[in-house]
Amino acid sequence: MKKQYYDDPFSKVNSWEIEMMEKYGWYVHFVMDDDTCPNCINFHTHGLLETFNHPDLQICFPISKESAHAIFNTIVEQIKTGLQFQTAVKYDQIIGGGFKLEFINATESNRKVLRIAFPNKDGGYEGGIFSRQFDQT
Template sequence: MDISKMIREEVEMLKKHGWLMHAVPASQYDGVHANYHTHGVFESWSHMDFQITLDMNPIMAHSIIEVAVENVKEGFRYGNNKVYDNILVGMPVMMKVFFECDREVMRIVLPNKKGEIPSRTDGDVFSRQLDDYNFDAV
């Protein structure tokens, strides 16, 4: 895709919706950490942009992030290291502040297959969401 066309499309998305999501699958990094992240949330609603690092279908990641953004647009504010039940129906998610490139983002930590918030000691793909992965190093 032509870079100038891509930039024009992103500018239009930001004008129209106030935010956009970049979808970078784990295959572009280390095979484990994806980088689905927003731009424009801070500028539009004074809330940190969002990030999901669990490798998943980008449409699913967008849907999850969209719910969080809609909550922010309605005035809701997410806090660091807090668990919320207003994003996924019947399942908790944890919000945690991390650095993504040159900025802080609010990472949406998704529950494991048991519906529980993962811990660093679980040793599975869900616990890898808590890694302080350096996306700049790739």
């Protein structure tokens, strides 16, 4: 028997979200061409606040969906151990390569989130896609 939610795209997404929350306690949305976000990219989580008492996360940087999901997974695994990520702190050991990520306060669909800021090769945020991560917070 075919599940009812396959007949309606909205119901299908809603059912998938419920399933992911029950199974993992969180899920990810990948929104491309979102002109309300820096670099027109809005990758974000749902459920972290409800499940782990930690703000949801957002990435507004041009990386692949697979890379974004891997970064979210790495961070969420650390959140599950009780780590609370903070703004104005540089974190290493998340993406490797000697790069340190930072979190900034942002708003995504009227929700407070922590946006992950990716540095340039010099560790700063100067230049195009790097500095734009701090726009539209």
